[in-house]
Amino acid sequence: xxxxxxxxxxxxxxxxxxxxxxxxxxxxxxxxxxxxxxxxxxxxxxxxxxxxxxxxxxxxxxxxxxxxxxxxxxxxxxxxxxxxxxxxxxxxxxxxxxxxxxxxxxxxxxxxxxxxxxxxxxxxxxxxxxxxxxxxxxxxxxxxxxxxxxxxxxxxxxxxxxxxxxxxxxxxxxxxxxxxxxxxxxxxxxxxxxxxxxxxxxxxxxxxxxxxxxxxxxxxxxxxxxxxxxxxxxxxxxxxxxxxxxxxxxxxxxxxxxxxxxxxxxxxxxxxxxxxxxxxxxxxxxxxxxxxxxxxxxxxxxxxxxxxxxxxxxxxxxxxxxxxxxxxxxxxxxxxxxxxxxxxxxxxxxxxxxxxxxxxxxxxxxxxxxxxxxxxxxxxxxxxxxxxxxxxxxxxxxxxxxxxxxxxxxxxxxxxxxxxxxxxxxxxxxxxxxxxxxxxxxxxxxxxxxxxxxxxxxxxxxxxxxxxxxxxxxxxxxxxxxxxxxxxxxxxxxxxxxxxxxxxxxxxxxxxxxxxxxxxxxxxxxxxxxxxxxxxxxxxxxxxxxxxxxxxxxxxxxxxxxxxxxxxxxxxxxxxxxxxx
Numbered sequence: 001x002x003x004x005x006x007x008x009x010x011x012x013x014x015x016x017x018x019x020x021x022x023x024x025x026x027x028x029x030x031x032x033x034x035x036x037x038x039x040x041x042x043x044x045x046x047x048x049x050x051x052x053x054x055x056x057x058x059x060x061x062x063x064x065x066x067x068x069x070x071x072x073x074x075x076x077x078x079x080x081x082x083x084x085x086x087x088x089x090x091x092x093x094x095x096x097x098x099x100x101x102x103x104x105x106x107x108x109x110x111x112x113x114x115x116x117x118x119x120x121x122x123x124x125x126x127x128x129x130x131x132x133x134x135x136x137x138x139x140x141x142x143x144x145x146x147x148x149x150x151x152x153x154x155x156x157x158x159x160x161x162x163x164x165x166x167x168x169x170x171x172x173x174x175x176x177x178x179x180x181x182x183x184x185x186x187x188x189x190x191x192x193x194x195x196x197x198x199x200x201x202x203x204x205x206x207x208x209x210x211x212x213x214x215x216x217x218x219x220x221x222x223x224x225x226x227x228x229x230x231x232x233x234x235x236x237x238x239x240x241x242x243x244x245x246x247x248x249x250x251x252x253x254x255x256x257x258x259x260x261x262x263x264x265x266x267x268x269x270x271x272x273x274x275x276x277x278x279x280x281x282x283x284x285x286x287x288x289x290x291x292x293x294x295x296x297x298x299x300x301x302x303x304x305x306x307x308x309x310x311x312x313x314x315x316x317x318x319x320x321x322x323x324x325x326x327x328x329x330x331x332x333x334x335x336x337x338x339x340x341x342x343x344x345x346x347x348x349x350x351x352x353x354x355x356x357x358x359x360x361x362x363x364x365x366x367x368x369x370x371x372x373x374x375x376x377x378x379x380x381x382x383x384x385x386x387x388x389x390x391x392x393x394x395x396x397x398x399x400x401x402x403x404x405x406x407x408x409x410x411x412x413x414x415x416x417x418x419x420x421x422x423x424x425x426x427x428x429x430x431x432x433x434x435x436x437x438x439x440x441x442x443x444x445x446x447x448x449x450x451x452x453x454x455x456x457x458x459x460x461x462x463x464x465x466x467x468x469x470x471x472x473x474x475x476x477x478x479x480x481x482x483x484x485x486x487x488x489x490x491x492x493x494x495x496x497x498x499x500x501x502x503x504x505x506x507x508x509x510x511x512x513x514x515x516x517x518x519x520x521x522x523x524x525x526x527x528x529x530x531x532x533x534x535x536x537x538x539x540x541x542x543x544x545x546x547x548x549x550x551x552x553x554x555x556x557x558x559x560x561x562x563x564x565x566x567x568x569x570x571x572x573x574x575x576x577x578x579x580x581x
Contacts, residue, residue, distance in 0.1 A: 006073050014074065014121075015114065018147035018184040019170070025066050026128065026175035033057050035130055035198065044090040049524045058085070062202065063531050067126055069553045070179060071204055074121045077550035077561075078207030080535045084215065084524070088127070088140050088199040089188050098158045099167075099187040102146045105270070106412050108405065108419060109209045109506030110182035112147040115403040116447050121147075122206040122405055122506075123182025129172040131197035138192040140178075140199055141169045143185040150413055153185055160189075172199075207548050208406045208507045208539045210242040216522030218513065222247050227347050234260045234361040238379050238502075243514035243538050250376040250505050255367035257281040268505075270374035274414025282371050290372060291411055294444035294482035295467065295475065301364055302425065302472035310355035310427055314384060314496065317342060317352060321386050327486075329395030331456035336392030336488045342384040345498065356382060356498060359425055368476060369502055373418040376505030385424075385497045387489035393435065396455045396464070396485035400446035406507035406541070407480015409444040418444075419504040420479040427496035432466045434491035437475065437484065441465055444481035457487070508539035511573075515540040530560045530577045540573065547573050 006014075014020045026034075037054050038044070047058040061067075062081065071079050089095055103111065110123030133139060143166045146153060156162040169189075170178055180186060182203065191197070205211055213219050222244035228236055237251035254263045256279070263269075271280040273287045290296045302310075321342045328334035345356040359365070359382065369377050398407065407420040430436045440454065440463045453459025466487065469475060477484055479501060489495050503509040517525045517536035525536050534549040546565025551558050562575055 006070070014179070014181075015119075017144040018112070019142060019144065019178065019180040020070070020074075021170060021172070022066070022070065022177040022179065023173060024175050025064070025177040028175065030057070031130055031174045034061075034200070038087075038130075038198065044087040045084060047085060049526070052527065059528065059532050061128060061200070063535060063551060063558050065553050065556050065558050067177065068551045068558055071124060071126075072551070072553070074119065074179065075124050075204060075206045076120050078548040079124075079204045080207070080537050080539070082123070082203045082205040082209070083212045085200060085202045088201050089191060089196060095188050095190045097187060098155075099141070099143065099153075099160075099185045100158075101183055101185040102143075102153045103149045103183050104152050104413055106410070106415070106417055107183065107506065108408075108410075108417060108504060109205065109211045111405075112181055112183050113403060113405050113408065116401055118403050120206055120403065120405045121181045121183075122209055123211065124204050125180045125182055125186070126202045126204065127178040127180065128200040128202075129174050129176040129178070129197070130200055131174050133170075133172040133197045133199065134193060135169065135171045136192065137169065137197065138189045139169065139197060140188055141167050141186065142180060143167055146185040147181045147183040158185065204535070205539075206405060208509070208541055210248065210506050210508055210539050213243055213245050213248045214514065214520035214522070214538065215524060216518065216520050218519045218522075219244055221245070225347070227353075231357065232361065233262050234366075235357065237262050238361050238366075238377065240378050241510075241512055241514075242378070242508050243512070243520065250378065252375045253361065253366050253370070255281075255363055255370050257367040258363055260361050260363040260366045268375055269370055270415060271371045272414040273371070280371075281367065286368070287371065287416070290476070291416060293441035294409065295439055295441065295477040295484075296368070297467065297469060298364060298368070298474045298476070299470070300472050301362070301474045306355055306358065307427060307471055310498075311496065313348070313352040313355060314342065314386070314427070317348070321384075326392045327394040328392040329456070331395060331458065333457045334393035334395060334488055336390050339391055339394070340386040340388060340494070342386060343381065345382045345384060347381060359498060359500060365423055365474060369421060369423075372416050372421055372476065373502070373504050374415070377421070377502040378505075379500055379502050380510060382498050382500040385495055385499055387436070387486075387495040389489060389492060391489040391495075393457070393488040394486040396438075396440065396450065396457070396483050398480050399440075399450040399483040400444050400481050401448055404480060406509065409478045409481035418478045418481065419507055420481070420509065421502045422477055422479040423500045423502065424475040425498040425500070426469045426471055426473045426475065427498065428471050428493060430467075430469045430491075430495065430497075432468060434495070435487035435489045436466070436495055436497075437486055438464050438466045439477060439482050439484040443483035444478045446483070450483050454483070455485075457485075509541040511540055512538075514538040531558050534560050549574060
């Protein structure tokens with residue numbers, strides 16, 4: 001830690017194999033102290049909540065300076081603990097089971113991202129060796145390189161019946177630290193070494209990742225507003241909040257393009273264009289267009305009666321439309337007045353909510369969402385954009401570069417993995433002379449940052465495209481990956497588009513009660529320091545790592561950085577220390 005960054009050799013090793021062995025992180029005295037407490041208490045699954053005087057060494061491991069230093073570079077700042085630590089192999093039922101992991105099929109919540117010099121390994125297991133582990137001792141094993149596998153791992157390799165010589169067990173000395181990407185195929189074999197060595201495992205995930213639930217009492221069941229009772233089961237499925245035991249993993253919606261249904265027996269539904277399955281119901285032209293451009297328009301989803309009902313509701317509630325801030329970013333070419341919006345459409349009183357609730361879990365839309373990003377997407381309460389003549393444009397924003405895993409687009413093995421998708425339902429025709437939505441097609445795969453002249457539309461370079469639409473159409477775009485914005489509104493009639501944002505099953509974009517450590521973990525966090533609390537937070541939306549509490553390391557000391565950047569979406573983000581409050 002006498003250097004600013006990991007060496008090229010360390011980076012190369014982790015990048016190629018998916019793991020990194022860091023020897024001698026703990027000294028013999030530290031190892032002896034940890035083992036003595038384990039011997040005294042016999043605890044192997046509640047070490048963070050041991051009585052005062054015994055829990056401190058394990059809480060220090062939670063944010064050990066050298067571990068934090070590596071995780072900041074491998075996972076990114078703002079990482080958090082995903083599940084309570086455990087001794088590998090302490091539960092005999094976990095031994096000699098099929099290995100888990102591998103990059104195909106992709107799990108974005110543990111995946112390995114690398115783009116333009118930036119890395120985000122979204123899940124990392126930190127294994128502390130409290131005993132020597134010799135080669136062929138059994139215990140923890142892994143299959144190197146599988147964090148980049150593009151083909152599903154054969155069952156014989158996972159079961160060990162024929163591992164093709166790939167499975168590896170890493171020899172360790174007490175005090176060593178082993179960092180393993182969670183997208184590496186891994187597991188635990190029965191120990192051959194006697195007595196069984198002690199390997200203490202902590203699992204961390206990147207900011208915003210949804211993977212496991214906490215242990216706090218509040219995590220038992222998701223509270224729902226009264227109006228959810230009026231929704232169908234399928235509509236309620238899209239309204240789930242992450243982090244509760246009854247919504248993690250989330251409900252799965254099965255679609256065929258015409259109907260939508262929930263199925264608790266199917267853990268995940270994500271049709272593949274490469275699987276020539278007659279039941280996938282993927283239109284290959286739609287898929288090609290989406291992958292090539294980063295947006296898609298479905299024509300005539302709403303009929304005249306539905307459109308009339310929606311527009312009539314807006315006419316009645318027009319006095320509730322609120323003018324928001326100017327979204328031009330200070331650019332002259334986009335200048336105008338603030339953007340008018342009507343929010344919380346699903347919770348409007350009867351009958352005005354009805355045409356908008358029909359938009360939720362609609363089979364035509366849900367089916368596209370399933371093949372664009374996979375099942376388990378969730379949404380919130382939609383808003384209406386009601387720009388009037390003179391309303392400012394919106395500076396073009398987001399882009400495939402710089403990378404942000406929670407809003408990224410990846411294509412792998414015939415599937416589209418889009419982590420953030422917006423669907424806009426058009427209630428009126430939109431032509432180029434009116435203004436409105438525009439984007440840079442193909443920018444969801446960009447490897448360079450968007451030029452300032454394109455963002456401002458001062459120098460669009462022939463790249464920016466206005467999307468013409470008719471009333472009843474639905475526009476999809478890769479919200480966090482595709483560079484998009486709006487031209488100033490020049491139409492005589494107000495723009496009417498219902499904006500519904502969807503977030504994937506593996507990332508949180510909306511804050512919520514469970515970002516607070518005491519809600520997520522309950523008594524486990526009692527007496528923790530601010531640095532410890534920072535990694536015990538639940539998944540929370542962030543903007544490029546600048547708004548969640550994050551840990552810095554200097555001169556061997558860990559401190560919490562609460563400085564906020566731009567684009568704050570969650571009011572649940574603290575601005576200062578929380579311990580002792």
